[in-house]
Amino acid sequence: MGIQIDRSSTDNNARVSLTLEIGKKDSSDPFYVCATEMAEFRWPDSLNLEMVEKLLNQNAPSLLLGYLRPIISQITAASPYNAYNLPFIDFSEK
Incomplete structure (x- = not known):
């Protein structure tokens, strides 16, 4: 897994x-x-830098994982094997 x-x-x-x-x-x-x-994520000027960093490093990847989860499941379900269901990931720990 990689986050950029x-x-x-x-x-x-x-x-x-x-x-x-x-x-x-x-x-x-x-x-x-x-x-x-x-x-692409946007935020208002009122957010402090610490909050922005937390949102970009934790919340953004969590949201993106929610989009990838059904795609991975559908792709792997098309194979002769059972669908692979991605687990939930805690992005708060690095």
Whole structure:
């Protein structure tokens, strides 16, 4: 799993992307999936820097995971194996 945060140097916005890699590219796993979800996040001037950092590092990846979860499940369900259901991830601990 990887998180990338690209903050704008001029505006109150950032692009956050979450990349998940499931399985290996060999015969040891039933499937291999590498998926990335990205979104742009904006915030008002009234938020302090500490809150912005928390939102970008914890809340943004949690939201993106919510979009990736059904996609991964649907892709893996199309294989001869059972669907892979992504677990919930606590992004507050690094």
